[in-house]
Amino acid sequence: MIISPGTLVAVVDGEKLALFENTGHLSISLTPRAMPHVAERASGTAGHTSSSANPDNDTQAEDGFAMGVAEVLNRLVLDHKVESLLVIAAPRTLGQLRKGWHKETAARVVGEIAKDLTGHSPDQIAAAIHKA
Secondary structure (H helix, E strand, O other): OOOOOOOEEEEEOOOOEEEEEEOOOOOOOEEEOOOOOOOOOOOOOOOOOOOOOOOOHHHHHHHHHHHHHHHHHHHHHHOOOOOOEEEEEOHHHHHHHHHHOOHHHHHHEEEEEEOOOOOOOHHHHHHHHHHO
16 A cells, blocks of 8 residues: 555554654655544443443443544544544454544545554554555
8 A cells, every 4th residue: 555645644453542644755654643632432332331232341442442533533634634544443443433433534534454553663554554
């Protein structure tokens, strides 16, 4: 996958968010960005409580974190701080993120990689982007 310079790369799982900016012109070079505060939500869907028919508390916490990340990304896009966005997330988290994206955020997404790469180095993430 080729991404343009200035593309924001969000690497997310159910507990962590890492933001990078592609500063490379001929190749991918990821520079860490400041981490915004992610509001923790009680669950991914308002009104749900845990029971045998509903997700456990850990799953709800992960979904809630994903919705908080979606809110952060929406705010960055709507404040005109992001022109293009690449999202790398664990498959379940990616699904939750999509549910929370504003239409402007969805329009700025230039790619998605359904893989958990949190905790990986910028070089490892860049290699995964290049292979995608």
